[in-house]
Amino acid sequence: MASPAPLLDSRPEGLFAPAFGAFVDPAAPAARAILTHAHADHAVAGHGEVWATPETLALYRRRNPEWSGASRPLAYGEEVAQNGARLRLVPAGHVLGSAQVWIGAEEESLLYTGDFKLRTGRTCAPAEAPAAGTLVMETTFGLPVFVFPPREVLERRILDACRDALASGETPVLLAYALGKAQEVAALLTEAGIPTVLHGAAWKLLPEYAAAGVALPLSRPYESGPAKEGEALVTPPSTARSPMVRAIRRRRVIYLSGWALREASRLEFEADVLVPMSDHADFPDLRRHVASVAPRRVVTLHGFARDFARILGAGGVPAEALTGREERPQPEAEEP
C-alpha cells in the first residue's frame, strides 16, 4: 500500500505524523489528533489532545460538550516546529475552520488536503495551494463525470427555486448538512431577503459562525415552530423522509449536494430540484489543485481514489490510492 511516509505514515489506526506524535483525522480516539475540520467523519470524540484551527476547535467543543481534552489552537499559517519538522494549517475552503496540513522537513514537504474545495463561499476562508513534494488528497468526486456548474449558476438555481416555490404557496425545503452547507445556504437566502428556519443541528452552531463574522439575522430555529408562509426550511438530507418534512403538505424539496448530479437522488430524497452544490472539489478542481501544488507524487484517498490515481498516472503524474475502495460516500450520511 502506498504510504506518504516519512512525514505522514499510514498506520492501521490512520495517518500519523511521527515528528509531531500526532494522528491526522483519526477514526478512533488518539492521544494527540490534528483535526482538519469538525465533521463527524473526521473529528471523532474523545481525543486526548487536539490541534486544530480556533474555529474547528470551537465547533468540535460545541458538538462534543463532554470533551475535556487539551487543545492547541493553530491559526492559519502559524508554524509549529518540532523534531526537525515544521507544520502549519492552510485554509481548505471546505467548511468554517477547515484546514489542509502542510508538513516540511529539510528537502521533503507534504500537503494533506483533508476535505477541500477551491470554490469560494460566504462562510469560510478560500483554499490555498502551497507547493509540496507529496500531495495527499481527498478524491470524493474523482471521476470526470463530476463537473459542477459555476457557483453563480447554482446559487441562481437555488434562489429561483425558492422564489418560485414561495410564489406558488409552497415551502422551500433545502436539504443541506448541518455544519457548513446549512449556514452557507442560509447566508445566501439571507442576502436575498428570504427568512430561514434552521434545523436544530445547524442552529446550535450559529454562535461559532457569528464569532467568525457570519451573521444570519433572518434565521430562527425550527424549535420555535414550523416554517410559516414566506420562510424556507433548511434541514439535513437525513431528514428528507422525516415527519417534520412530510408534515409540510405543500413543499418544494431542493437537494444540495454533489451527489445531486445523480438523478436517482430525486427518489432517494423525494426531491423536486437537484442542485449539485458541494463542499468538495469537483473533478476539474481536483486536477487544478494537483497542478497548483505541483507535487512529485500524489496519494489519493476517499471516494474514487483508485480511478483518480489511474487518471493522474495516465497524465504523467505518479499517483497511488491509499484507500482502494472505489466507493462513493453515502448520500444518506449526514456529512458526506
Place this chain on the structure above:
Amino acid sequence: MTGYRELAETLEEVAALRGRLDKVERLAGILGRVGAEELPAAARLLSGSPFAEHEEAVTSVGYATILRAASAVTGWDEETVRACAIAIGDLGEAVGLLRPAQAAGGMTIAEAEAFFRGLAGRRKPAEKREAVEAMLGRSSAVEAKYLLKTLSGGLRIGADVTTVEEAIAQAFGRDREAVARARRDSGDVGETAAAARADRLGEIRFRLFHPIGFMLASPIESAEEVAGELPDFAVEDKFDGIRAHAHKDGQRVALFSRTLDEVTPQFPEIARALAGLEGSFVLDGEIVAWREDERRPASFFRLQRRLGRKAPEASLLEEIPTAFVAYDCLVRGGRPLFEESWETRRQELDAAAAGSGLLVSEVFRAATPEELETLFAAARARGNEGLMLKRRDSAYQAGKRGRAWRKWKKALASIDVVVTAVEQGHGKRAGMLSDYTFAVRAEEGLVNIGKAYSGLSDEEIRRLSTRFRKSTIARYGPVRAVTPEIVIEVSFDSIQKSARHKSGFALRFPRIVRLRPDRSPADITSLDEVRELYERLTGGSG
C-alpha cells in the same frame, strides 16, 4: 421540423415533475407542437421505445458496445466511463454528463428514429458500435443521455405509455378511453397519436397478428378478502406456465408472450394443434408442460427446460410436450370482444372449442370463502399454482392490472437464509442494492439457493444498501459479494432440484418476507432441512 433535442428536453422536464397531471400536460404540449409526419415517432420515443409495440424490431446493442462507443466519443477510457456509469447509476446519464456542455447536437426526430431502425437492421456489433458512436458524436449532452436511455430500454422519468396516451387525449382533445382502445387495437402509440390528431381514432381496427397487452390480476391474500364479491366471480385454476396470446387465421398461428415477443417457433406442437382448428380468433391462455397420461399440466420446472430454445430438437419435444390451455377469447371471426363481458367472451370461447380438441380451463363457482378454500386445495392437488377469480361482468382491460381479475396463491413454505451477494435494482430502485442472492448453511459452508428482488420497503432497502456497500468483500461486474451477516426470511411456491445453485435446489417465486435481525447466520436453515422440505413437499418425485 422538430428537433430531437426538444423531445429530450421535454423528457428531462417530465422527469423533474412530481405530479402525474403535470407530466401529462408537458407531454401533451410537445405532442401538439410536432409536425404530422414526426408525430408517430415522437409519441413512441416519448413512451420509451423507438418502435411500435407490435413490431418485432429490437436494437439489441450490448452494454459493452455502448461503453466502447461512449469511450470513443467522450475521450475517456472504457474503465473510467464504466466507473462513471456506476457512480451515477445510469450509463445514459453518465455520458450526458461527460459530453461537453457546448456540444450543439441538433438531429431531427426523424433522424433519431432512423438511427434506432438502422441499429435493428444491423447484425455485427462493430457496425452497431460505429452507428452509436456516430450518433453520440453529433449529439448534445441531453440528446446523448436520452438516446442511450432509450437504447438501454428505460427512460426512468416516472411516466409510461399510459401517461403518453393521456397526453395524446389532452393534446388533441380526444376521449381518453378512445385513445386507449386505439392503442390496444393498433399496438402502436405512434399510429394512435396520428389518428387522434386527424380525429380518426374510430377508424383504427384491431388487426390479427399484432400483439396486444395482457389483462393482469391483482393478488389477494385470503378468501375473506373477496367474500362479499364471490358470487360475481368465475373461478379457475391458476396454471403455472407461460401466459400467451394465440392469434390464428387459416393456417397461420402466432403466439405472443407477456413481453409481446413472438414465441411461436419455440412451441411447434402448439402452433400445429391451433392451426388445425376452425375459424380465426385471438385466445388468451397459458402454455404449459403437458402430462398426457393424467390430462393435466406438469410442473413449471419441466416447462423451464423448453424455454429459451428457439427451435427445440425432436427428442426434447417428445420428452416434454407442451400444450395451450385457453381461458379467454378476445377476437372471434374478426369481431373484437374486448368490450364484452367475461361471460360473453367465455361463451365465444366454449363455442370455438366445442368438438375441436382445444383445451380450455374449467370454470368453477364459489359462494363462500369456505368453498373457495376447497377449490384452492383441489387446484393445488391438480398441481396448479392456486386460483384465478374473474368478474363475470368485466371487460378485457388489455395491459392493465385491475381488481376485475384477482389471483390467489399461497406461499408453500419459508426458510431463513443469509444474503451473500447483492446487485443494483432497476427502475424505481435504480441505484439501490435491491437484488439479493442468498444461501443456506451446509457442512462445507454457505451454499447459494436462490436470488430474489427485494420485497422490503424502500426505507429498509436504503438502509441495507448502505450496509452492503460497507460490507462488500469483492466485486464481479455489477455483483457485490458481501459479508454474510444479513438474515432474511424467504418464502416460495415450490422447490425443485437444480444445478443452477450450489445447494442443488432452486426455489420457484422466491420472495423476501422480512428481515430477521433476531437471527444470526448460524441460525439459518440448513441444507439438510431443505432436503427434508423437498422430500415432504414433493414426495421426492419432483
